[in-house]
Amino acid sequence: VAKDLGLELPALRDSGVRVVSEGRTQYFSLHGKTGHLVTAERIDREQLCRLVEKCVLRCEVIVEGEM
Numbered sequence: 605v606a607k608d609l610g611l612e613l614p615a616l617r618d619s620g621v622r623v624v625s626e627g628r629t630q631y632f633s634l635h636g637k638t639g640h641l642v643t644a645e646r647i648d649r650e651q652l653c654r655l656v657e658k659c660v661l662r663c664e665v666i667v668e669g670e671m
Contacts, residue, residue, distance in 0.1 A: 605665055606639025613639055620668030625661065632663050 633644035653659035
């Protein structure tokens with residue numbers, strides 16, 4: 605994510621970048637040392653998408669301040 609946004613790791617931490625998922629459970633987060641998108645919670649496909657063939661979890665990356 606840091607590479608895709610063109611941010612260096614210190615700038616990533618300092619600019620208030622966060623990942624927001626739909627709903628209460630936040631399934632993804634950013635790894636502070638690498639800037640990689642990682643799973644923050646256990647993702648149970650059977651629970652989330654019981655009857656759906658294609659299971660999609662949407663999230664947004666929010667960058668506070670100027671880019």
